[in-house]
Structure formats: structure tokens, C-alpha cells
Amino acid sequence: MKKLFLSLLFIVSSSAAADSLLKVIDQSGLVRAVSKISDKADIKVFVRNGAGHKLSIRNVDGFKGERVGKKTRNGAIIFYSVPSGVWKIAGKGQVAKVVISR
DSSP states (O other): OHHHHHHHHHHHHHHHHHOEEEEEEOTTSOEEEEEEESSEEEEEEEETTOTTOOEEEEETTSSSOOEEOEEOTTSOEEEEEEESEEEEEEESSOEEEEEEEO
16 A cells, blocks of 8 residues: 555656646736646747737746747747746737647
8 A cells, every 4th residue: 555655656756746827928028828738839929009019028037048938920929949937028018818729
């Protein structure tokens, strides 16, 4: 019984350790989205009156490079395959909504 308990404890702790946190903050430092991810995720940013706005995201700890977003047909800006960490939105345009998808 003790071996079974220890095995289950190891499995649970291993799976919990595999998930990392992805957090997105806007230009003012407000948290816009948070998600647990196991690998990488896409971030979609919706901007008020988004025509012509270029956005990038910068990793707060500085270990991962800056990423420039690509504009979608509906005017959102998407960042593909973003790793875990805290990312800050940079650029002009007021952020309306941020969605993290895995």
C-alpha cells in the first residue's frame, strides 16, 4: 500500500511540475490573461480601434526574445508558440481583450 501511495504521489507531482504559468500584462502593468500551459501557447490580443497598430510582447525577465505579433483578418494581433513566463505588451493601442489558447 505504501508503494502505491508513493507511486501516485510521484505521478501527481510530476504532472503538476510539467505545467508552467503564462501571464500577459498590458502597457500599464495590468494582468490581462493567465493560463497554465504544458508547452507553448498562442496569445491573441484585441485592440480598440486596432487599425494600423503594431504590437510586440517582451518577456519581463529578459531571457526570452521580443516577439512581434501578426495581424489577423478580424484586426486581432496574434503571437504564436509563446513559452511560459510573464510577457508585457508593448506598442500603441489600447488593449481590449487578451486570449491565451493552447
